[in-house]
Structures are given as C-alpha cells and as structure tokens.
Amino acid sequence: MLTRRTVLGLAGAGAAAIGVPMVASALFSRAEAADGLPVTIVNSTGVHPNAAIRMYVVGTDPAGNQGYASGSGVFTPLGAADAGSDGALDIAVRLSPSGSTPFTLPRMSGRIYFAIDGELAFRAVVDAAGRPALQYPVGWLATDPSYQVLHDFFEFTHNDAGMFCNTTMVDMFSIPMSARLTGAGEAVTGKLVDGGRDAIFTALAAQPGFERLVVGDRIRAIAPGHGIGAGLFSPTYFDGYIEEIWSRYSSESLRVSANNGTCTGRVDGSGRLAFDNGAGSFARPTTQDVFFCDGALLAPNDGVSGPVAAVLGAGFNRSVLDRPDQPVTDAAAFYRQPVTNHYARILHEATADHRAYGFPFDDVTGAAAYIEDHQPTHLEITLTPFGTPAGRPADPPPASAAAPAPASAPAAPPAGRDAYARIAADGFADQSGIQTEATTGGGRHIGFIANGDWVRYAAVDFGTAAPANQFVIRTASGAPPGVSGLVEVRLDGPGNQPAGTVAVADTGGWQSWREVPGNLAPVTGVHDVYLTFTSGQPQEYVNISWLTFRR
Structure with missing residues (x-):
C-alpha cells in the first residue's frame, strides 16, 4: 500500500486551485x-x-x-x-x-x-x-x-x-x-x-x-x-518509559519472535539494543521515533531486522515492552500503563x-x-454515522500554527517568585500526599509521591513579555519495573487542564537525579503552579528536587 514514507509532500503544503x-x-x-x-x-x-x-x-x-x-x-x-x-x-x-x-x-x-x-x-x-x-x-x-x-x-x-x-x-x-x-x-x-x-x-x-x-x-x-x-504534544512523552526499557535490557535479555524464529537482544556497551541471528542492533529511540515507528525503529523490508523493529515499535506504543517475551499477544495487556499511546x-x-x-x-x-x-x-x-456534526478548525494564528494564546494573569497580581529561577520543590505553599526528605549532597526534596498527589507553588511570576514555553524538573526514581507515571503542570487549580506533562520512571535510584524537560503551553503573568501526579499503579514513583521554567 502507499505509505507515509514514500508519498511526496506529506510534510509540505499544497497549492491553490487553478483553471484546469x-x-x-x-x-x-x-x-x-x-x-x-x-x-x-x-x-x-x-x-x-x-x-x-x-x-x-x-x-x-x-x-x-x-x-x-x-x-x-x-x-x-x-x-x-x-x-x-x-x-x-x-x-x-x-x-x-x-x-x-x-x-x-x-x-x-x-x-x-x-x-x-x-x-x-x-x-x-x-x-x-x-x-x-x-x-x-x-x-x-x-x-x-x-x-x-x-x-x-x-x-x-x-x-x-x-x-x-x-x-x-x-x-x-x-x-x-x-x-x-x-x-x-x-x-x-x-x-x-x-x-x-x-x-x-x-x-x-x-x-x-x-x-x-x-x-x-x-x-x-x-x-x-x-x-x-x-x-x-510533548516530544519527551515516552522518554521515561524508553529509559526504563533500556535499563531493564542492559541486565536481562529481550526475546522477539518474528518470521518463525526468535532473536535475543540486550543493550550492549555502546548503548544499542543488539540482537543475534542477524537482526542487527537499534539505537535508543526518541519519543517521536516510537510514535512513527521510524528513525531508530526504522523497519527495512529485509525479513530479519524489519520484523524485529515492527515488534519493538508495537511494544513501545502499547507499553508492553517491559515483558521479555515479544510480541505480547494478549490485547487485554495493551495500553494499561499511564504512559502509553492513548490515541x-x-x-x-x-x-x-x-x-x-x-x-x-x-x-x-x-x-x-x-x-x-x-x-x-x-x-x-x-x-458511517457522525453523531455530533464536526465544526471547522480555527484559523491558524499568524505567528505559529501550533501555539495557543498565552494564559492570562489575574487582575492586580501580587509580586511572586521568579518562574525562571530554580524553585525548590520543598518550598511549596500547599500539598496533598507529599512528604519531604533529605537530598544527598544537601537540601531537601519532595517524595513519597503516588497517583493523585499534588503540590502548589504560590504566585509564580512568568513576566509579561515573552511567554514561558518549557519547564524542567530535577527528578529521581527508584520505582520498581513496570511502575511509572506523569508529572503535570497545571495553573491556578489542581483540576485545570495540564499546561505541560512529562513522563517519569526509574532513574536508577531514589537519589539518582536527572533533569527532565517538557513542553509548556505559553504562559505569562502570575499564577499558582500545581504539580499533579498521575500513575496507573498505586506505588510511589518519583522524587522532585526543584523545578524551573524557560522561554
């Protein structure tokens, strides 16, 4: 069939009609x-x-x-x-x-x-x-x-x-x-x-x-x-799960059955997932590679590495690649983790x-x-039947086809803390389910975080010039295999729509810290910033040391 990879111009614009x-x-x-x-x-x-x-x-x-x-x-x-x-x-x-x-x-x-x-x-x-x-x-x-x-x-x-x-x-x-x-x-x-x-x-x-x-x-x-x-959409959405998979198969084997044979793979010293039986090796994919099943997961029509790449792509999208025997055939297991292809x-x-x-x-x-x-x-x-008739998309804004209008500030906002400086995670104004503990190397962080918890930072000042469009959290996790979740940024209420989201999973330990960036809907003004935590499992899954925002 005609594929998205062979059709000319699928990423370009067409032209206006002429007389024909x-x-x-x-x-x-x-x-x-x-x-x-x-x-x-x-x-x-x-x-x-x-x-x-x-x-x-x-x-x-x-x-x-x-x-x-x-x-x-x-x-x-x-x-x-x-x-x-x-x-x-x-x-x-x-x-x-x-x-x-x-x-x-x-x-x-x-x-x-x-x-x-x-x-x-x-x-x-x-x-x-x-x-x-x-x-x-x-x-x-x-x-x-x-x-x-x-x-x-x-x-x-x-x-x-x-x-x-x-x-x-x-x-x-x-x-x-x-x-x-x-x-x-x-x-x-x-x-x-x-x-x-x-x-x-x-x-x-x-x-x-x-x-x-x-x-x-x-x-x-x-x-x-x-x-x-x-x-x-966040370009780092799957990064935590990808890290979890690469970490798991650095110490144990992944078995992929395809074309009446089984290929066994493990992440080697160069960081590639290498398989036997001529199936080759795969670089660590990006979130975009996972959604497109392309890039590092490109599947050549060779009958060997191609079928393995297809199984890897399916396993990532369905969030079942943590199971060492692939492909998983039980459809009831698909899409059960919070970080998955919900689309x-x-x-x-x-x-x-x-x-x-x-x-x-x-x-x-x-x-x-x-x-x-x-x-x-x-x-x-x-x-087939439509149900509610579809309307039309809004005309694209002239500066950017993707960006929504920046969030507006409340009237006469109080002076607040600088959104572009590091905000200590333990400096919250309010919380639900959160505890603090000492951080190796000094200071304290928030931890013992599980599904449904939240924390609020009052009067964060994003300024009135160029909006913030990215956030970064310093995070660590010693969550067990298969446990992961989302960290969501929300403005002015824990029930409001997320302005940004990142996925987190095991980083190698509860004091093994990493800086994780995420996209943010453009924000200006002064807002209460909420971090909310969503996971499909009841276990604790993340510690956070600090957060900051970027333009």
Whole structure:
C-alpha cells in the first residue's frame, strides 16, 4: 500500500486551485483502462448529503507511475506537463445525487480520500529524481490549503494478487468509515461502536497531554507524532518509559519472535539494543521515533531486522515492552500503563471489533483494521454515522500554527517568585500526599509521591513579555519495573487542564537525579503552579528536587 514514507509532500503544503481545462485535456488523453474492482460508496453519515461529499482516488499504478483515477476504472498517470502546472488538479469524483455511488477501482496502490463541504488541493509537482509526483493534503499542518476541509482517507493496494486495504487512522482521524470486502470470502472492518466518533473526541479531550490533538470543533484528531511536529504534544512523552526499557535490557535479555524464529537482544556497551541471528542492533529511540515507528525503529523490508523493529515499535506504543517475551499477544495487556499511546488506545476502544490502525505497526498480532482477499469481487466503503456534526478548525494564528494564546494573569497580581529561577520543590505553599526528605549532597526534596498527589507553588511570576514555553524538573526514581507515571503542570487549580506533562520512571535510584524537560503551553503573568501526579499503579514513583521554567 502507499505509505507515509514514500508519498511526496506529506510534510509540505499544497497549492491553490487553478483553471484546469487545458491540463485536463492532456491528462485524460493519457488515461489507461485496466481490470477494475467494483466499488460502492455508501453515505451513512446521517448529517452530510451526497452533494457535500467529494472523493479522490490517488496513488501509483503497477509500473510505479503516480496519478489518479477520476474516471471509473481508469488510471491517469501524471506527465511532465502536469508537474509544471501551478495549482491544484481537478480530480474530484462527486457522489451520486442520492443513494449509493458505484465506482470501478483500477489496479493501483494508494488512497481514497473523502472531503466534506470543501475541496482538497492535490498538486502535480516534480520529485527529487525529476519525475512527476502528487503532493497530498496534510491534515496536521495548519498552513496547508486543505486544513480547513473536513477530510479523511482509506488505504489500499489492488494488484494481481488481490485487494489489500485498511481504514487507517495512523496520521489522523476525522471521518468514520467501514469497509466490506467480498470475494473468496467476506471481511468487514473499521466500524465504530454507536456514538463512536463522539466518544473518540471526548476521550482524547479528557486525556491529559492528548487534549490538544483535537483540532477545532472536532473536525479531526491528529496522531501524537504529528502533534509533536505541530508543537501540540510533548516530544519527551515516552522518554521515561524508553529509559526504563533500556535499563531493564542492559541486565536481562529481550526475546522477539518474528518470521518463525526468535532473536535475543540486550543493550550492549555502546548503548544499542543488539540482537543475534542477524537482526542487527537499534539505537535508543526518541519519543517521536516510537510514535512513527521510524528513525531508530526504522523497519527495512529485509525479513530479519524489519520484523524485529515492527515488534519493538508495537511494544513501545502499547507499553508492553517491559515483558521479555515479544510480541505480547494478549490485547487485554495493551495500553494499561499511564504512559502509553492513548490515541491508539482510544481508537481501539471505539471500534466494534477493537481493531484499528492507531500507529504504523498496529498490525503486529493482527490488531489493525486491515482486510484482504486474493479473489476480490466487490468492495463497499461506508461513511458511517457522525453523531455530533464536526465544526471547522480555527484559523491558524499568524505567528505559529501550533501555539495557543498565552494564559492570562489575574487582575492586580501580587509580586511572586521568579518562574525562571530554580524553585525548590520543598518550598511549596500547599500539598496533598507529599512528604519531604533529605537530598544527598544537601537540601531537601519532595517524595513519597503516588497517583493523585499534588503540590502548589504560590504566585509564580512568568513576566509579561515573552511567554514561558518549557519547564524542567530535577527528578529521581527508584520505582520498581513496570511502575511509572506523569508529572503535570497545571495553573491556578489542581483540576485545570495540564499546561505541560512529562513522563517519569526509574532513574536508577531514589537519589539518582536527572533533569527532565517538557513542553509548556505559553504562559505569562502570575499564577499558582500545581504539580499533579498521575500513575496507573498505586506505588510511589518519583522524587522532585526543584523545578524551573524557560522561554
């Protein structure tokens, strides 16, 4: 199938539409007919009429040419003339005025996009090798011309071997859809539970650290990896858990079963997780590597290290990699730790068969919303009920697409302590569940901290010029394996939404100190600062020596 790693321009913006009659005549003259698969599009949104919906079928043909299918059963490859066009291509397919819409899908690999109440901008451009290519909409980039349009897509490969498809949510979720594929058998996937779309947005909005992934008035939710790039999600979110895993497998072995063999790995002296049986070694990943299953977790199509990388990526996202035998097949164990891919968890919980594509290797252990048939005769794609209609995202602010408005200060604030100096953790004004104890090397810190505890620092002055956008805590932990949690910064009340979050786990001991940075929603003025503590386990999991803020 067309992947996020091979499509040109998934991280760039498209162009405004231009007049296309001259371009269209050249494009359609190159159209290629091929054996097609009958497809039926069913609009069951309940709130959007057929006239408001447009479909775009884009991808590559068996020869590797990029193009689209805008005529039923016909693939049109891009040409050099198209790559020079300065604007969007007119390749939308309108649904039938009423009822279902028939379409014939040619042999190709790609995506079927659906747009509601607007048009998507697909541009013909030139890739690095000088070949014509399509630039796709980018739903997580606020400056993309299609950002304001409610849209989503379905991924597929239709070739001589059959039909292979999924209702992906790897990049984002917006339009709920299900797929029914018939042929040698019948398979269905993607259907949400009743009220599922609303449930997804409600759960994300209530999950600390993930709430900013909801765009506008429920127009879409973007995946955490893209949230990092947009400044909406912490780039250090998984760092504590990653450290825990690297520490564990420095002294014991990790066994990964893949492709009918088992590879055993351990973190070596260079800090790499090295496996036997030709599976190679892996550098310590970043949080972004984990969400994208890329970078240090890149999975080459070699049948050896690739499958091991896929299992590692799934184990990290599901927070089960602390188990030494992988992959974990018990779905009841997935996403049970407080530091986990809650975006994927929420998607799985909202699907009727509990299968979803919430991250790139969600197909490990068959948990993805994927179906295939080697003798396909028909595909039905249903745009399923919406529940509450989606609004539109707010226009992006001119200075930054990601940053919310700075928190405002209370009227006539009292003089407070400097947010940009170190604030001793034991200098709190109030607390719940917190105790202090001596710190090795002098001073005192707060400790004995477990789920539900909090501490308040009164009248912290962030100034009125440039806002603070980062915080740092000096932390230590001797928590046992599998115990971790979150440290959340909240302003003016322990029940308010977190302004910043970091994950913490074992650092090697209760006096083994590390400085951990985290992103912060822009803050100015004077505020009471609360640190709140959230964990899925009852044990104590963190000590804190000091905190500070940065611009």
